[in-house]
Amino acid sequence: MKYIAGKILTDKGFKKGYVKVSMNKIIEMSFGSCPKTPDLRGLITPSFVNMHTHLGDAFISQKNINLPHDIMKLVAPPDGLKHQLLKKSTDDEIIKGMKKAIQTMISDGTSCFFDFRENGEHGINLIKTALEHFPIESFILSRPKELQVDENEILRLLNISEGIGLSSISDWEFEDVEQIASMTKKRKKIFSIHVSERIREDINKIVKLQPDYIIHMTKASKKDLLLIKKENIPIVVCPQSNTFFNMFPPLELMKNIGNIILLGTDNAMINPPKIIDEINHIKNITPNVFNNEDLLEMITYIPRKVLNLNDYMQDAKFLSSNYMILDERTLQPIVNELVGSEII
Numbered sequence: 001m002k003y004i005a006g007k008i009l010t011d012k013g014f015k016k017g018y019v020k021v022s023m024n025k026i027i028e029m030s031f032g033s034c035p036k037t038p039d040l041r042g043l044i045t046p047s048f049v050n051m052h053t054h055l056g057d058a059f060i061s062q063k064n065i066n067l068p069h070d071i072m073k074l075v076a077p078p079d080g081l082k083h084q085l086l087k088k089s090t091d092d093e094i095i096k097g098m099k100k101a102i103q104t105m106i107s108d109g110t111s112c113f114f115d116f117r118e119n120g121e122h123g124i125n126l127i128k129t130a131l132e133h134f135p136i137e138s139f140i141l142s143r144p145k146e147l148q149v150d151e152n153e154i155l156r157l158l159n160i161s162e163g164i165g166l167s168s169i170s171d172w173e174f175e176d177v178e179q180i181a182s183m184t185k186k187r188k189k190i191f192s193i194h195v196s197e198r199i200r201e202d203i204n205k206i207v208k209l210q211p212d213y214i215i216h217m218t219k220a221s222k223k224d225l226l227l228i229k230k231e232n233i234p235i236v237v238c239p240q241s242n243t244f245f246n247m248f249p250p251l252e253l254m255k256n257i258g259n260i261i262l263l264g265t266d267n268a269m270i271n272p273p274k275i276i277d278e279i280n281h282i283k284n285i286t287p288n289v290f291n292n293e294d295l296l297e298m299i300t301y302i303p304r305k306v307l308n309l310n311d312y313m314q315d316a317k318f319l320s321s322n323y324m325i326l327d328e329r330t331l332q333p334i335v336n337e338l339v340g341s342e343i344i
């Protein structure tokens, strides 16, 4: 039996407390002073939610290619380098990359993720194969194979995935996006889309789509962010990916406006899907804007609340082992030898 004392992240911020660990499992969690001299100290947080991944391109990170720091050249459909490499790759290669990325997420303390899955039904089947036997909750947001609407295809996609995640309104005829969004909402599935990443896009059109959440908003104006706040639409920011393309999300403005901010790691070919790295990156690019508490809430309680997730919440409140122990200074997971294998 070991005691780990420190601060426990609750939905109302940090509270002093401790956990008792036995046989690699947290068996008790209490607030207040630790009854014994603790074996370790750290931050005790629920497991993480990564709100935006593209695991399908993880295999590209193994290829040692010098990726262009230009969105159009790298990721824009249909001809960006990523899409060319996807066309040339085998299913096995893509699945192997996904499995490695899923393993990275689990080791990092992520228990739930939302993936934008390219390549229609086949793309969904690939990630489902990769996910077999992994103890992680996944939300697969699919998209049509081509940049056009085929109602039957959309219905089939909605039957076998959690919803639709599109590239951006700039890649599509707006009427088509409207139709896809409405079909998705009608079936009570999730609709999401990248917004104002490379160029500022018409926010009124986005609001019309009633997305469950939107990605990026790097080029959004204050007016855009105010409207998104009014409409209560969560924004998923992916600062490491933005930095790769030499862009920066207006995080301070979002905070001041009171936008709901969630975090995602974006393309797995650019950086591994380690959500804690996004937090450390935000602290580097916008020092003194957010504290650890604000940032950790963005990957634990806030996504669970706004998306009504009950992944780890299903467990008995304090007997769940879905908790991480982090080093307060580096925010990196510690005591993997104690709880790591039982995180999920």
Ligand SMILES: [Zn+2]
Binding pocket: 052, 053, 054, 116, 194, 215, 266, 267
């Ligand atoms: Zn993305």
